[in-house]
Amino acid sequence: MGSFVAQRFVSLSATLLAASIVIFVVMEVLPGDPAAYMLGLNADPAAVAALREQLGLNEPVLQRYLNWVGGFFVGDFGLSYTYRVPVRELIADRLWVSVPLALMALALAIIIAFPVGIIAAAKRNSIVDAVIMGATQLGIAIPNFWFAMLLVLAFSVGLRWFSAGGFPGWDAGILVGMKSLVLPAVALALPQASILARVMRSALLDTLHEDFIRTARAKGLSSGQAIRHHAVRNALIPVMTIIGLQFSFLLAGAIIIENVFFLPGLGRLIFQAIAQRDLIVVKSVVLLLVAAVVIVNFTVDLAYAAIDPRLRRRAP
Amino acid sequence: MSTEPLTDLPRQEHGRWRAHHLSLIIGAAITLGVIAIALLSLVWTPHDPNPTPLPIAERLKPPAGAHWFGTDIYGRDVLSMIMVGARNSILVALVAVGIGVGIGVPLGLFAAARRGWLDDFIMRVNDLVFAFPALLLAIMITALLGPGAINAIIAIGIFNIPVFARVTRGAALSLWTREYVLAARVAGKGSALISIEHILPNVLNILVVQATIQFSLGILAEAALSYVGLGTQPPMSSWGRMLSESQTMFAFAPHVAIFPGLAIVVTVLGLNLLGDGLRDMLDPRLRRERSAQ
Numbered sequence: 351m352g353s354f355v356a357q358r359f360v361s362l363s364a365t366l367l368a369a370s371i372v373i374f375v376v377m378e379v380l381p382g383d384p385a386a387y388m389l390g391l392n393a394d395p396a397a398v399a400a401l402r403e404q405l406g407l408n409e410p411v412l413q414r415y416l417n418w419v420g421g422f423f424v425g426d427f428g429l430s431y432t433y434r435v436p437v438r439e440l441i442a443d444r445l446w447v448s449v450p451l452a453l454m455a456l457a458l459a460i461i462i463a464f465p466v467g468i469i470a471a472a473k474r475n476s477i478v479d480a481v482i483m484g485a486t487q488l489g490i491a492i493p494n495f496w497f498a499m500l501l502v503l504a505f506s507v508g509l510r511w512f513s514a515g516g517f518p519g520w521d522a523g524i525l526v527g528m529k530s531l532v533l534p535a536v537a538l539a540l541p542q543a544s545i546l547a548r549v550m551r552s553a554l555l556d557t558l559h560e561d562f563i564r565t566a567r568a569k570g571l572s573s574g575q576a577i578r579h580h581a582v583r584n585a586l587i588p589v590m591t592i593i594g595l596q597f598s599f600l601l602a603g604a605i606i607i608e609n610v611f612f613l614p615g616l617g618r619l620i621f622q623a624i625a626q627r628d629l630i631v632v633k634s635v636v637l638l639l640v641a642a643v644v645i646v647n648f649t650v651d652l653a654y655a656a657i658d659p660r661l662r663r664r665a666p
Numbered sequence: 667m668s669t670e671p672l673t674d675l676p677r678q679e680h681g682r683w684r685a686h687h688l689s690l691i692i693g694a695a696i697t698l699g700v701i702a703i704a705l706l707s708l709v710w711t712p713h714d715p716n717p718t719p720l721p722i723a724e725r726l727k728p729p730a731g732a733h734w735f736g737t738d739i740y741g742r743d744v745l746s747m748i749m750v751g752a753r754n755s756i757l758v759a760l761v762a763v764g765i766g767v768g769i770g771v772p773l774g775l776f777a778a779a780r781r782g783w784l785d786d787f788i789m790r791v792n793d794l795v796f797a798f799p800a801l802l803l804a805i806m807i808t809a810l811l812g813p814g815a816i817n818a819i820i821a822i823g824i825f826n827i828p829v830f831a832r833v834t835r836g837a838a839l840s841l842w843t844r845e846y847v848l849a850a851r852v853a854g855k856g857s858a859l860i861s862i863e864h865i866l867p868n869v870l871n872i873l874v875v876q877a878t879i880q881f882s883l884g885i886l887a888e889a890a891l892s893y894v895g896l897g898t899q900p901p902m903s904s905w906g907r908m909l910s911e912s913q914t915m916f917a918f919a920p921h922v923a924i925f926p927g928l929a930i931v932v933t934v935l936g937l938n939l940l941g942d943g944l945r946d947m948l949d950p951r952l953r954r955e956r957s958a959q
Contacts, residue, residue: 368794376806491882491935493889496909496927499916507917514917602801606890610913621894624809636806644797 354655362648369640370422374415377633383407388431388627401431405630418633427634432626437634440619447517448608448615451531452600455538460593462543467550468582472574474555482547489544494603498537498610505533515612534611538603542596549592553585560584587654594650598643690943696936704752713743715750716901726919736921739911744922748929750903754815755933758898759884761819763877766826771873773827774834775865778842779857789835792828801890808896815904818897822887826880833876837869871948875941882937889930905930 385401386393402408406417421427427437470482506514512533520527554577557563566576605617612618616635623631707715712734724741727733735744777785795803804821811817838861841847850860891897892906900907908926916923 364790365794365797368790369797372794373806376810487935487938488931491931491938493886493893493906493909493927493930493934495890495893496923496930499909499913499923499927503916503920503923598797598799602799605801605805606894609894620805624805632806632809636802639799639802640797643799647797 454535458539459542463546467547471554486544557581693940707749711746715746762822765823770830774831778838878941
């Protein structure tokens, strides 16, 4: 187990290192002067020179890269050019919206997908299964930002149950805050739940030819009982893998959905930063999101290695 | 005590077969329909999708009579815009798949033929691209290169490269151990020639299926990028842009948001069904495994 963790950790660090280099190269080294880019076309050359100095652009490339990555380890992401506040503070504020939103969506997706997938597997090749599979096909095909608009149409404009957007802040109360995240979370959860339900179903069907299922059936359990009592636990490993892999889609989806609902999260921050050419914010948020994806997948790897010893011996 | 049979193989195989044919037929019909509409828009649309001057007096008409899908905020015919949008969405997704196939497949073939450190290197680079949320990568690229359909194609295409490289490599690796490949080696053929003459034809099936899936993901990605303003730019019509333009008014004129969204859903659904059907038709091994479940 120890060597497995070490191996995965090396792989995680290598991916993060490479990702940071790619982001840095794309943002800073490719043709074009970041300072001139940030100040726009009609910038005063003196102002550009001053900004170059302030951003440390006159230092050697390697030094700049090390400064940036080194800053990450001590939580110093630099100073936002447009907001004139540390990027760390900007990101920290937004995390209080984005992280609860992602977690809510993930929880919703799991709560919907597990029973639906189990029912589909237990009633495989029946009308129920066909309806569920059809519904999940639809769920995958619906763009979540369009689904979000339909939700607003139904629940904000029509029924007036939820506000159509905005975030009152956690100071307004936890319930009020959570209520404003309900529609965005549902919109985000729909494609995730559809994919998860399909994976759950096929992972369950994969276990059905196993000896322990035959034994369970021979003991007199119905197909549904065998699935619920014996197959679900074994199907969890592929399902968890997919949850981990889907996390990056969840984050990307959140970036779009936050814009539909005007939520002050990381997604809004990155678009505002792009519009205002605030490259310092853009590259830090991107690296942070990539790090989140890599770390989640690392955790999933470790979790299922802990559950299933067979996987620890697998080649990387 | 359960009365169900312990195994319900025959019935299942039969049912599965029908389901596969059904999804293939429905998927192919929808996809061909969308392509036909896109081609039709080259020669005919019910109205000019971009009339000058804009017929403001006609704006936000609900679906009726001359405008089947109604008109948008500038009085433009929504159906005509959707038809032209189909063309743009398909073009962006198709070229992005072309980039993925054109670069990814040779990389995958090469990695499988050579193995060793180069193989490792190519696969690690793939891992890296996978670690970036695809849309984030696209946003970063379009933010730097500037918004536009071409940059959207590049952004989506780059993410397609590792997908095709990985699929090709995986399928090719197992083929390299086959007798006919060994025979070709004994006959003195080099690995490049073997890759092209013996490996590629045998991975084509898998590639066709993957291309269908990436095509549908490309349609969704183009819509998302255009929705946030980084994809297709005005005056070109795009489903995603129509949705973002409808954002402020769909509460009182829902048709401007509903029809472009439906166009995306129908197209993506058709492609996904087609992909599922093709996979089951082209890969008999998979079909047997599945029905054995």
